[in-house]
Amino acid sequence: MTELSKHFDPAAIEARWYAHWEEEGLFRPDRPEADPWTIVNPPPNVTGSLHIGHALDNTLQDILVRHQRMLGKDALWVVGTDHAGIATQMVVERQLNEKQQKRTDFSREEFIAKVWEWKEESGGEITGQLRRLGCSMDWSNERFTMDEGFTKAVTKVFVDLYNDGLIYRDKRLVNWDPGLKTAISDLEVETHDIPGKFWHFKYPLADGVTLDNGQDYIEVATTRPETMLADMAVAVHPSDERYASVVGKQVVLPITGRRVDIVADEHADPELGSGAVKITPGHDFNDFEVGKRAGFAASGMLNMLDAEANVCQTADGLVPEEFIGLHRFRRDEVDGARELVVVRMKELGCLIPHVTKDKDGETQEQDAEPRTIATPFGDRSNDVIEPWLTDQWYVDAEKLAVEPMAKVRSGEIDIVPKSWEKTFFNWMENIQPWCVSRQLWWGHRIPAWYDAEGNFYVATDESEAQAQAGEGVALTQDNDVLDTWFSSGLWPFATLGWPEETHDLKRHYPNNVLISGFDILFFWDARMMMQGLHLMGEVPFHTLYLHGLVRAADGQKMSKSKGNTVDPLGLIDQYGADALRFFMAAMESQGRDIKMDEKRVEGYRNFATKLWNASRFCQCNGIGASKTLAAPKADLPVNRWIISETVTTLNALNKALDDLRFDGAADTIYHFVWDKFCDWYLELIKPEMDGAGAGECRDVAGWVLDQILVMLHPFMPFITEELWHAMGERNYDIIVAKWPDPRADIDAEAASEIGWLIKLISETRTARAELNIPPGAKLTVHVRDASAATLERLERQSAALARVGRIEKVSSDAPPEGSAAQIPVDEATYILPLEGVIDLDAEKARLAKALEAAEKEASSLDKRLSNPQFVEKAKPEAVEKARADHAEKAAEADRLKAAIERLG
RNA sequence: GGGCGCGUAGCUCAGCGGGAGAGCACUGCCUUCACACGGCAGGGGUCGCUGGUUCAAUCCCAGCCGCGCCCA
Numbered sequence: 001m002t003e004l005s006k007h008f009d010p011a012a013i014e015a016r017w018y019a020h021w022e023e024e025g026l027f028r029p030d031r032p033e034a035d036p037w038t039i040v041n042p043p044p045n046v047t048g049s050l051h052i053g054h055a056l057d058n059t060l061q062d063i064l065v066r067h068q069r070m071l072g073k074d075a076l077w078v079v080g081t082d083h084a085g086i087a088t089q090m091v092v093e094r095q096l097n098e099k100q101q102k103r104t105d106f107s108r109e110e111f112i113a114k115v116w117e118w119k120e121e122s123g124g125e126i127t128g129q130l131r132r133l134g135c136s137m138d139w140s141n142e143r144f145t146m147d148e149g150f151t152k153a154v155t156k157v158f159v160d161l162y163n164d165g166l167i168y169r170d171k172r173l174v175n176w177d178p179g180l181k182t183a184i185s186d187l188e189v190e191t192h193d194i195p196g197k198f199w200h201f202k203y204p205l206a207d208g209v210t211l212d213n214g215q216d217y218i219e220v221a222t223t224r225p226e227t228m229l230a231d232m233a234v235a236v237h238p239s240d241e242r243y244a245s246v247v248g249k250q251v252v253l254p255i256t257g258r259r260v261d262i263v264a265d266e267h268a269d270p271e272l273g274s275g276a277v278k279i280t281p282g283h284d285f286n287d288f289e290v291g292k293r294a295g296f297a298a299s300g301m302l303n304m305l306d307a308e309a310n311v312c313q314t315a316d317g318l319v320p321e322e323f324i325g326l327h328r329f330r331r332d333e334v335d336g337a338r339e340l341v342v343v344r345m346k347e348l349g350c351l352i353p354h355v356t357k358d359k360d361g362e363t364q365e366q367d368a369e370p371r372t373i374a375t376p377f378g379d380r381s382n383d384v385i386e387p388w389l390t391d392q393w394y395v396d397a398e399k400l401a402v403e404p405m406a407k408v409r410s411g412e413i414d415i416v417p418k419s420w421e422k423t424f425f426n427w428m429e430n431i432q433p434w435c436v437s438r439q440l441w442w443g444h445r446i447p448a449w450y451d452a453e454g455n456f457y458v459a460t461d462e463s464e465a466q467a468q469a470g471e472g473v474a475l476t477q478d479n480d481v482l483d484t485w486f487s488s489g490l491w492p493f494a495t496l497g498w499p500e501e502t503h504d505l506k507r508h509y510p511n512n513v514l515i516s517g518f519d520i521l522f523f524w525d526a527r528m529m530m531q532g533l534h535l536m537g538e539v540p541f542h543t544l545y546l547h548g549l550v551r552a553a554d555g556q557k558m559s560k561s562k563g564n565t566v567d568p569l570g571l572i573d574q575y576g577a578d579a580l581r582f583f584m585a586a587m588e589s590q591g592r593d594i595k596m597d598e599k600r601v602e603g604y605r606n607f608a609t610k611l612w613n614a615s616r617f618c619q620c621n622g623i624g625a626s627k628t629l630a631a632p633k634a635d636l637p638v639n640r641w642i643i644s645e646t647v648t649t650l651n652a653l654n655k656a657l658d659d660l661r662f663d664g665a666a667d668t669i670y671h672f673v674w675d676k677f678c679d680w681y682l683e684l685i686k687p688e689m690d691g692a693g694a695g696e697c698r699d700v701a702g703w704v705l706d707q708i709l710v711m712l713h714p715f716m717p718f719i720t721e722e723l724w725h726a727m728g729e730r731n732y733d734i735i736v737a738k739w740p741d742p743r744a745d746i747d748a749e750a751a752s753e754i755g756w757l758i759k760l761i762s763e764t765r766t767a768r769a770e771l772n773i774p775p776g777a778k779l780t781v782h783v784r785d786a787s788a789a790t791l792e793r794l795e796r797q798s799a800a801l802a803r804v805g806r807i808e809k810v811s812s813d814a815p816p817e818g819s820a821a822q823i824p825v826d827e828a829t830y831i832l833p834l835e836g837v838i839d840l841d842a843e844k845a846r847l848a849k850a851l852e853a854a855e856k857e858a859s860s861l862d863k864r865l866s867n868p869q870f871v872e873k874a875k876p877e878a879v880e881k882a883r884a885d886h887a888e889k890a891a892e893a894d895r896l897k898a899a900i901e902r903l904g
Numbered sequence: 905g906g907g908c909g910c911g912u913a914g915c916u917c918a919g920c921g922g923g924a925g926a927g928c929a930c931u932g933c934c935u936u937c938a939c940a941c942g943g944c945a946g947g948g949g950u951c952g953c954u955g956g957u958u959c960a961a962u963c964c965c966a967g968c969c970g971c972g973c974c975c976a
Binding site: 004518549555667774775864878 | 906907908909910915916917918922923926927928929932933934936937938939941942943944945946958959960971972973974975976
């Protein structure tokens, strides 16, 4: 037992306890006989540092795992970091740039060695920060998505999925990121509306053909003029009569002079513009489908851009010389192919100007119509994505999505809150093939080898591939790596040793709960379900809990570029990790984003200080660690009452934790500690501390404080561990203490007595405050109309009334003449003779106000009760309650009336 | 265009069929021997609007207005 310092300083205890827990192996105590309980941490990027979203995500997980550990489970929280292909490669490349070097100055092997070097030196900063937050992860088995075991797992998964026909190689349009020069998946594309233009062009009809109206060209409109260099058709709607006569005929493309067919396709919207659209299958997803329907093979589709999306020559004479090497569109103040196409079209008389009238009625001509364009951007590079025709590896996501959907439907996977199910199904039902190859160097290299003819062999290693290809065939491995999410999707089982049949794997898969932000529902959660179910044959987790975003105080999304981020470590420095954690829990109501509110963090720091001081009080009064897990025997009502309140609180807390209502759990413990334990219980036992009941009070107070520390520990691990030890000798740390088991019932009699006592003291205080009686004044009270039971209570609680209520003496004698304050509580009325101290009119006004309120309530209840429909149809409990409430309010009104009459 | 969610006290949020709650902020009193990061008392809301269902609606249903997010 150590004496608590007068001021609570979180920083003074946090580091010490964390190091202690970790050194003692208490994050994963050896419990071979216990039921396993498992949660895996969404592996943060190895490049990352702790942001406020991590603080939320990890606090919630830590609350659950600490709770389960205290329930005696073999609780495992798997932790590790993600190699984060693109992000990490970008970090290292940026460092090279600072030294005027670039990736391609090095061989692949040299570059990868540099990344590993960076990882060893600077990576994983976040793991230290998670420790500062108090997260009790199993660091002894820390994993990395590129460690040896993971590589083995990833390779096996790729080969197995390939052999199962669920991975294939295909040539089709992908989302190409010209900044990073890699393909990315649909999910990595963010569409933003940006201002753009809509140009209208004339495409002359070939061979002297005209439309029915005599027009010798077709008007097409486009937001991407540059792609006309690779146009392969013009499409019109099959039922569009304006063009029916020219379907099957051709147009001559201006600038290049190439002839392309006019095709009928439902993609063309007759309502939009002229109803005719140019078709560029090599650079537009819709046009790709139109092109396929028009009979073009993917390999025959025209491409005019290189990997950086600059214009290039890919077929003999396809692109006029002056365009070669230009950007797609204006960039860095330099016009690109888009601008040059418009210039040439204008010169050729093929540009149809956009005509508007200004406010004076004057006609204005512009080259193009201003328009907002939904434009795809790469989420990492922020470059405009170019649909590009390449060979890539795809996962047949549609097939893999079947089982996850079935498991969510059957309830084997419970998505919390349920409202996300619809979003989940909507995406899964419309899932597209998942492009998993990336043209990067940092990542899991694809286990496929090619021979000189372009045949490929998918195998676990080169020798297996060689065996497939036959001896003597020269093989080269695929240069690409896998999407980072392909490997993190294996996290729930690969971290446990899969593909080895390890002990941990058998015990801890499926995981119990997964907690993640909803922003990675598709990226990660759904992929774990797909891969877990296919490879393990079982769900990866039984409950998927999705939380929202932590937003800035003004509701804006936090982002580095906006400069409105809040650093969780700064908050920890200022208020302590416990306060930040409690804030996160208290604000986490299911399904709503959290707005940052620093005042509230401060409030929970104050809460920690309150608990600290309450413990100091206990310490100074000989109250210490409880000897028993079960509630001590108690005779005094105040002790029986606080034991009952503890049981009630524990039940509510258990329910909230079971329901994953973190806010409800935090709220429950907060109010018990502050409102019940500190504000009433400790005050009420003060007068007992040197009386006959002192021993019992010490036992009970010590026990209740222990229960508080244990119940609060998952939320505030540091202060509770500190106080746990400060209160007395312990055989174990609180982190591995047993969850409360009071073995006590609710004591209705004690609850009623203390409820009455609290009411009496509160009412007296209110009267004092309203009548400006000095708070310190010690009063004599005359009681009238009291029942025998109440008189007994008054006698029994006289010490508490004196100390807490400042009611020195209770007398059954008639009060002296003169002005007095009158306080009805239950059946009795308490009279404070205050001749000369109070203003009679003030007391009359006070009682009149109370009477008005009581009568108002009574009459509203009366109205309800006199409605026969209510009495007939309402639930009996509701009727009964209304009757009881009415009787109480009516009686209260009567007593108030009598009190007013007595004043004359 | 489709989907989801939100609009409750000045602010941040709970509640979601029986007549409204918390924290912060605000007002008054209190240096009472755990705590001024505190104690005691108090003020403040036609629960976005309009209809409907019901004995009863902040809560359920429909429509509208405003705000946010996701997918096309």
